[in-house]
Amino acid sequence: MFDYETLRVIWWAILAFLVCGFTVMDGFDLGIGMLLPFLGKTDDERRVMLNTVGPTWEGNQTWLVTLGGISFGAWSLVYATVFSGLYTGMLVLLFGLFLRPVGFDYRSKLPDPRWRSSWDWALFLGGLVPSVVLSLAVGNVILGLPFQLDNELRSLYIGSFWDLFNPFSLLCVVVGVSLLCLHGAVFLHWRTEAELAERARRVIVWSGLAFVLSFIAAGFWLAYGQDGYLITSAIDPNASVSPLAKTVTKSAGLWLNNYSIYPALVLAPSIALFGVLLVIFCSIKRYVGTAFVVSSLVVICTLMTAGGSMFPFILPSSIHPASSLTVWDASASRYTLQLLFFATVVFMPIVMAYTTWVYCVMRGKVTVKDIQDNQHILY
Amino acid sequence: MITNEVVELSRLQFALTALYHFLFVPLTLGLSFLLAIMESVYVMSGREIYKDMTRFWGKLFGINFAMGVTTGITMEFQFGTNWAYYSHYVGDIFGLPLAIEGMMAFFLESTFVGVFFFGWDKLTKMQHLTTTWLLALGTSLSALWILIANGWMQHPVGAEFNYDTMRMELISFSELFFNPVAQVKFVHTVAAGYVTGSMFVLGISGYYLLNNKDVAFARRSFRIASGFGLAAVLSVIVLGDESGYTTGEVQRAKLAAIEAEWETEEAPASFTLFGFPDEDTMTTHYAIKVPYVMGLIATRSIDQKVDGIKEIRERKHHRITNGMIAYENLQLLRQDKTNQAAKSAFEAHKDDLGHGLLLKKYTENVVDATPEQIDAAVHDAIPRVAPMFWTFRGMVLCGFTMLFIFAASFYFNAKRTAHKQRWLLRLAFYGIPLPWIASELGWVVAEYGRQPWTIANILPTHLSTSSVEPGQLYLSLAGFFVFYTVLLIIEMYLMLKYVRLGPSSLHTGRYHHEQEGLSHV
Numbered sequence: 001m002f003d004y005e006t007l008r009v010i011w012w013a014i015l016a017f018l019v020c021g022f023t024v025m026d027g028f029d030l031g032i033g034m035l036l037p038f039l040g041k042t043d044d045e046r047r048v049m050l051n052t053v054g055p056t057w058e059g060n061q062t063w064l065v066t067l068g069g070i071s072f073g074a075w076s077l078v079y080a081t082v083f084s085g086l087y088t089g090m091l092v093l094l095f096g097l098f099l100r101p102v103g104f105d106y107r108s109k110l111p112d113p114r115w116r117s118s119w120d121w122a123l124f125l126g127g128l129v130p131s132v133v134l135s136l137a138v139g140n141v142i143l144g145l146p147f148q149l150d151n152e153l154r155s156l157y158i159g160s161f162w163d164l165f166n167p168f169s170l171l172c173v174v175v176g177v178s179l180l181c182l183h184g185a186v187f188l189h190w191r192t193e194a195e196l197a198e199r200a201r202r203v204i205v206w207s208g209l210a211f212v213l214s215f216i217a218a219g220f221w222l223a224y225g226q227d228g229y230l231i232t233s234a235i236d237p238n239a240s241v242s243p244l245a246k247t248v249t250k251s252a253g254l255w256l257n258n259y260s261i262y263p264a265l266v267l268a269p270s271i272a273l274f275g276v277l278l279v280i281f282c283s284i285k286r287y288v289g290t291a292f293v294v295s296s297l298v299v300i301c302t303l304m305t306a307g308g309s310m311f312p313f314i315l316p317s318s319i320h321p322a323s324s325l326t327v328w329d330a331s332a333s334r335y336t337l338q339l340l341f342f343a344t345v346v347f348m349p350i351v352m353a354y355t356t357w358v359y360c361v362m363r364g365k366v367t368v369k370d371i372q373d374n375q376h377i378l379y
Numbered sequence: 380m381i382t383n384e385v386v387e388l389s390r391l392q393f394a395l396t397a398l399y400h401f402l403f404v405p406l407t408l409g410l411s412f413l414l415a416i417m418e419s420v421y422v423m424s425g426r427e428i429y430k431d432m433t434r435f436w437g438k439l440f441g442i443n444f445a446m447g448v449t450t451g452i453t454m455e456f457q458f459g460t461n462w463a464y465y466s467h468y469v470g471d472i473f474g475l476p477l478a479i480e481g482m483m484a485f486f487l488e489s490t491f492v493g494v495f496f497f498g499w500d501k502l503t504k505m506q507h508l509t510t511t512w513l514l515a516l517g518t519s520l521s522a523l524w525i526l527i528a529n530g531w532m533q534h535p536v537g538a539e540f541n542y543d544t545m546r547m548e549l550i551s552f553s554e555l556f557f558n559p560v561a562q563v564k565f566v567h568t569v570a571a572g573y574v575t576g577s578m579f580v581l582g583i584s585g586y587y588l589l590n591n592k593d594v595a596f597a598r599r600s601f602r603i604a605s606g607f608g609l610a611a612v613l614s615v616i617v618l619g620d621e622s623g624y625t626t627g628e629v630q631r632a633k634l635a636a637i638e639a640e641w642e643t644e645e646a647p648a649s650f651t652l653f654g655f656p657d658e659d660t661m662t663t664h665y666a667i668k669v670p671y672v673m674g675l676i677a678t679r680s681i682d683q684k685v686d687g688i689k690e691i692r693e694r695k696h697h698r699i700t701n702g703m704i705a706y707e708n709l710q711l712l713r714q715d716k717t718n719q720a721a722k723s724a725f726e727a728h729k730d731d732l733g734h735g736l737l738l739k740k741y742t743e744n745v746v747d748a749t750p751e752q753i754d755a756a757v758h759d760a761i762p763r764v765a766p767m768f769w770t771f772r773g774m775v776l777c778g779f780t781m782l783f784i785f786a787a788s789f790y791f792n793a794k795r796t797a798h799k800q801r802w803l804l805r806l807a808f809y810g811i812p813l814p815w816i817a818s819e820l821g822w823v824v825a826e827y828g829r830q831p832w833t834i835a836n837i838l839p840t841h842l843s844t845s846s847v848e849p850g851q852l853y854l855s856l857a858g859f860f861v862f863y864t865v866l867l868i869i870e871m872y873l874m875l876k877y878v879r880l881g882p883s884s885l886h887t888g889r890y891h892h893e894q895e896g897l898s899h900v
Contacts, residue, residue, distance in 0.1 A: 080466035091456075091858060101445040102449055105442065
């Protein structure tokens with residue numbers, strides 16, 4: 001049906017869709033986790049916060065799990081290289097994620113205040129650690145990871161866990177953490193009331209401003225201070241080839257190349273920046289639902305800024321640029337891409353339909369009274 | 380260069396985390412269906428006690444489900460973190476069912492699990508019942524896709540090697556989906572999950588009955604568990620996984636090891652009930668044999684042979700030498716794609732490429748392997764016999780013990796005297812660990828028995844790992860050890876607490892501890 005080239009581009013888009021889907025849907029869960037011990041002053045308030053996402057967070061996290069499965073199937077070499085290269089980082093991420101299912105489910109099952117407050121901090125880490133590690137990973141991917149493919153396409157990673165903490169990537173952590181706190185606070189502002197909602201509104205203003213500043217700084221840094229990558233050999237986008245068959249050059253400013261080829265791309269960073277201001281405005285005016293929609297758009301545009309600047313690169317290699325993994329040479333076979341495409345087209349709309357239904361069923365503000373009335377049922 | 384230490388540590392980590400994950404999966408599979416059955420009875424009969432049953436067993440389900448989710452993410456991460464070359468080499472095929480599993484099953488179960496817990500007052504009875512069934516369906520669908528992936532590791536069909544991309548690529552989805560090994564595994568594993576759920580409910584209900592607590596609640600739970608459990612345990616045994624062991628060479632090697640069948644016997648083969656297999660002399664001491672049984676179980680016939688280990692080893696020798704030719708020509712082909720002689724030689728021997736790769740453990744170049752190295756690779760090609768022999772027998776013993784428990788429970792239920800059979804209630808209670816022991820042993824039989832391969836006859840285990848340092852592995856193993864131990868203690872503590880409280884934990888005012896005014900939670 002589709003030729004290989006089209007399929008590969010579609011699969012880049014599906015990858016982007018899943019990354020955005022995860023960050024929009026699970027992003028506010030992570031943000032709420034990070035805000036939990038600070039915004040919730042009493043046990044009831046913390047339970048209010050948890051129960052705004054209680055019935056739905058698990059489905060939200062499934063975006064990450066599906067993203068893992070999809071990248072395994074459609075971009076095997078990318079999956080293999082990222083996960084094995086960032087070995088220690090991935091395990092830290094995993095251990096952070098461990099704290100969430102048990103944290104949500106176990107926290108309110110016993111009344112002991114020490115038990116509950118321990119789980120609150122566990123849930124805080126369960127929000128913070130994944131946010132930090134994932135932002136750090138994005139920063140390092142933009143810079144290029146120090147890996148190299150050998151003749152049998154085994155990926156060798158040369159670098160340590162601590163190398164990930166370079167200045168540019170740490171700036172990306174500020175971008176990521178402030179964005180997810182913003183997104184979480186917007187959701188809380190929408191789904192809670194009274195003092196808790198007021199506190200969330202204050203977070204929106206501060207985290208929004210932090211995001212704007214760090215995002216602009218990262219943009220300038222990327223444009224002038226950091227190397228981008230460019231394929232310099234002829235590429236046959238329809239061929240079944242090894243990544244090693246191409247040549248790649250690396251120099252400063254190359255990540256801006258796509259903005260001259262596809263000028264519309266400039267919309268992504270612009271919407272991200274102006275969107276945040278709009279979110280702050282909507283929150284002050286108390287258009288809480290609109291604020292959430294715009295905040296989701298900001299999340300998407302932030303990610304698309306990174307993804308769009310790098311296209312067709314998915315995973316550049318800093319030490320051996322020819323090993324870089326791109327849309328044209330890191331995908332699954334045409335047949336597998338086709339099968340997975342059909343599966344995605346059939347199942348993802350179904351998933352989104354029932355997710356919407358669940359959100360409709362569970363809509364409405366969560367209040368302290370709800371918690372007191374349903375003490376033994378709610379999280 | 381991959382060292383042996385990295386391979387062994389990676390294997391250890393995978394085995395430990397998989398076995399640990401599998402403490403929670405079977406219960407999720409089984410309990411979700413039991414919840415759906417209980418709620419169906421509630422909707423049909425309108426009797427509140429069945430709603431209480433759904434909600435109470437649902438609480439225990441939730442405690443277990445959280446751990447299943449927690450430990451499940453590990454499995455998905457680990458293919459990438461620790462088995463990167465595997466992920467590259469077979470991701471085109473193996474990743475496909477995992478991707479579909481996410482979209483088709485994980486979303487279903489994790490979206491509806493929230494509605495199951497928090498939707499009681501927001502949905503109509505029928506809507507909530509549908510939710511519960513979708514949750515149960517999601518768990519079993521997830522098992523379907525993961526076992527299609529696993530079935531392909533045991534018996535890889537519908538795929539071909541591509542020397543441009545240096546990996547296996549899918550050529551037939553229907554072969555992958557209808558892989559006979561995967562189908563058998565699916566039925567066997569899912570039914571084992573249903574047995575686990577039933578044994579859990581049966582044993583805990585037995586405990587309430589023994590203590591004369593919440594009798595009406597416990598008797599109804601006991602009844603549902605015994606019916607569902609009997610059907611499930613019969614499926615596990617009758618549709619046993621063994622019937623899939625004649626399909627594919629690695630499956631046959633596994634079978635020979637399970638049976639300690641050193642020489643090929645005349646059909647129909649006898650079953651070694653008991654004995655002490657001795658690897659060095661290739662004999663089984665004090666063997667007690669039951670004629671015919673083995674041939675019947677494994678081949679479902681009386682005229683097909685079951686291959687012995689010596690015969691399998693001879694074939695392996697032949698395939699390894701062919702594999703060396705395939706490997707040699709692959710190298711030539713990769714240097715010069717127009718080399719027609721190399722291409723035809725490679726095409727002729729490429730099915731044995733994986734056997735050539737077995738030699739990589741001994742020599743990087745494969746083609747210069749000495750006869751001793753080839754012999755060593757041949758020796759590796761069969762899993763060690765004693766562990767296979769014993770784990771399999773342990774699993775079967777657990778299975779038949781549970782068959783007895785369920786059959787007796789079902790019988791006395793029919794006579795309406797089950798709650799008075801204290802020996803049976805006690806047996807059911809102390810039998811709770813049995814399905815877990817059986818499942819864990821079953822995992823060992825299936826996956827240890829696949830050695831030395833990750834993908835049967837295609838990719839050896841020692842080539843599959845990531846290029847990581849042993850230090851990283853020690854660190855991650857320590858991390859898993861600490862997290863998993865602490866989480867298990869917390870989970871067991873909470874589970875026991877809620878089991879002791881029983882349905883009083885629902886705070887409906889109708890149950891034992893509440894009437895005595897003892898409820899504190």
